[in-house]
Amino acid sequence: MKEKKSFFKGALFGALAMLLIAALAACGIKAGKKEAVTETTETKISELKTLIDQNYLGDVDEDELEEGIYKGYISGLDDPYSVYYDEEETQALYESTQGEYSGIGAVLSQNMDSGVITLVQIYEDSPAMKAGLQDNDILYKVEGEEVTGQDLTEVVSKIKGEQGTEVNLTVLRGEDAEEITVTAVRDKIQAQTVQYQMLEDNIGYIAVSEFDAVTYDQYKAALEDLENQGMNGLIVDLRNNPGGSLSTVCDMVDLMVPEGLVVYTEDKNGKRSEMTSDEEHQFKQPLVVLVNGYSASASEIFSGAIQDYGTGTIVGTQTYGKGVVQQLFDLDDGTCVKLTIAEYFTPKGRSINGKGITPDVEVEHERDENHPEADNQLDKAIEVIQGLR
Incomplete structure (x- = not known):
């Protein structure tokens, strides 16, 4: 032994x-x-x-x-966003923030109150799709171990792994919570954080699933392509977007708002740090940002800045309310710790921590059993765009 x-x-x-x-x-x-x-x-x-x-x-x-001692010490802070990561988890974490990793191609979101983890997006032609997983499946078990309530990053690290290896996942599907177990074969994945298309009446549509290192370039390319197609109004869909990189979202906001403050943070000592936009870019067409209760962190920075500048209209439901910033600290042994280090504020000084962003137009999502593809929130966004012309 x-x-x-x-x-x-x-x-x-x-x-x-x-x-x-x-x-x-x-x-x-x-x-x-x-x-x-x-x-x-x-x-x-x-x-x-x-x-x-x-x-x-x-x-x-x-x-x-030994690892349990370190995890327990950080968990004693009673902060759901501060976490100790072992070597394997640290590697998976850094991979995920770069937007390229070996995994199954699914975006996960966690309800911090219930601990329930939802597969909010399955990438096209991904191992997850090939295995039969679907958007809105509830992740119940990974390799037979129940994961509800576990730290989301730790769950993600269990799903990721070496290319060509298998992972068994159990999900709950539909209103009857049908239990389904599938086997997915891991592969190299580049995060598809941006999807876009031209809707009716030349309205552009960009859905952003998370804010990773690859997201800015994907977003900018989508914006330019839609403009070249003759876009006359834009919907940015941040529903179910849990957040991500602060620098990435600030760069994206810079493409949308006039010169000025994008967001500022204050640490425990009251030290203020500001992120600003320049005058080079500003989106001047009718704009709607779609949000819901799973839109958190960087999604709220984006929607909060758009709302404060009056650049667009926020449509949907109250956002999550994660108004604090985390920083990763390398512990020089292959492990790291993520700590909450500051609170952020919108350009007008609004703190959204525990509150969220209140939409300008509140619309609850209505599920249509006869037409599952129907999206009444998106319909309202299109209506708002048409009314702004």
């Missing part, structure tokens, strides 16, 4: 003690108690180790226990 390193001694004791001391110092407990804290930490971990060694029925993986 492969010998595993023990983390109950030496360096880990010191590291945990320093972490605990920092936390206690933040609560007003002086660093002078370092020795007592270190001793208490070592004693308690040693006691836990003894109890596990003497009583725990299953096999013990020391490395997994």
